[in-house]
Amino acid sequence: MGKHQMNQTYTTSELLSVMCSRVMPDGAIIFAGVGVPLLGATLAQRLHAPKLTILFEGGIIGPFIQPGRLPSSTNEMRTAEKANMLLNPTDVLALLQRGYVDIGFIGGAQIDQYANVNSSYIGSYRQPAPRLPGSGGGNDISSLVETIVIMPHEKKRFVENVDFITSPGYVAGGNSRKDAGLISGGVLKVITNLCVFDCDAVTRRLCVRALHPGVTIDAVLDNMGFRPEIPDDLETSEPPTGEELEILRELDPTRIYLK
Template sequence: MAICGARLVPDGAVVLAGTGLPVLACMLAQKLHAPHAKIVYEGGNIDTHNKELPLSVSDPRLMYRASAVADLRESLGELLQGGYIDIGFLGGAQIDRYGNLNSTVIGNYKKPKVRLVGSGGANDIASLAMSTFIITKHEKRKFHKCDYITSPGHLKGGDSRLKAGLRGEGPKFIITDLCIMDFHPKSKKARVVSLHPGVKKKDVLKNMSWRPIMPRKIEETKAPTAKELRILREEVDPKREYLG
């Protein structure tokens, strides 16, 4: 997932990343093909070139070679609300067919089965970034109708996001451990565009509660190269904090 995410980050893009897989993807992209990508963290570290993985979005290690060490006012205010964030990485407990995300509750909002961590800056990112990449493990419980929309994607599909006055093109990709999806340009429904090596269509479908657009012919995701794996394992996460 980290390698697939890294490949999708263009050189020169301004990317707002959280901890976990988004950091792996962004650091790997910088070391491979996007040395001029500018990584912004919610805690306020801007244009970082950190040598080590952070444990949080405010980890002092993110200050290394940063162009600015600021706070939420700059990251979510001046940059995100100012329209300078090209890509925001997101995840959630539930993802629906239009890329809407739930990280608030499972079940009824007033009487939830589980109360989750909530939005944090996710709603801001989903609403204001020029585009978003969703990165998550492919599980049936995740690919489910959202019990609550914490972070808006394409809302009800079509031009509903535009009519709601939300900025940017919304979710652009869903990256999982089974496949990569984009969104149909008109309906805005999730569409499988590549299957990872060894994965079949049925593997994707049995791990979802809703059915994505499944073209007859789907490309196979390019397998990780030796260089990508070496840099990921030896330079990005040598202590196996996320890779295990």
């Protein structure tokens, strides 16, 4: 365990929210869920990306979420605060298909070597245990636009092959995503509380790109069920700043999501 980690004064969700925020460019249009991506997006709007636009599957274009009033669903009115437009969910999701969205964010219960995400069934879909909440707009996002997956870094979540593909990453690797009919989008990054992955340009397998402060490559590997690609030149993420943490805690004072 590194020095930074021993001295760390932030939670896993805070770290994930900060890392999420930093990959959102100013002026971009992003598609997010509530929780970490929303905290990250709102943080980005306060710091480096005031022109960032958030879309929610509930049908919401460009809201500004109020501190202390974080929504608990992408499909409720709190999520629509100070929005520019409210649409039918079908039409807001169609913006993904039309190509208006730069980055979509998803989570899930499992992720595999080709960045496929499962949020539907653990075990066989014929006899699952447990049956999970399901896709929502997750499949639409990952099928249509460049996607960033946010995932706690745990062995049970990082499995060689997911039990069920809810949201396709690179399917079976190589060109199989395109061959399946998914000719746009793909997983850009996977952000965990230990590191950042992207997918190898040829094999499409997960590839460790950057380690978070104080995290060793062994810690990354020990908490995965398969071995990802590991390049020689690993980057190190900058730790969350005091300002980033302060804003996050102001947004979520009762720690609904900042667990």
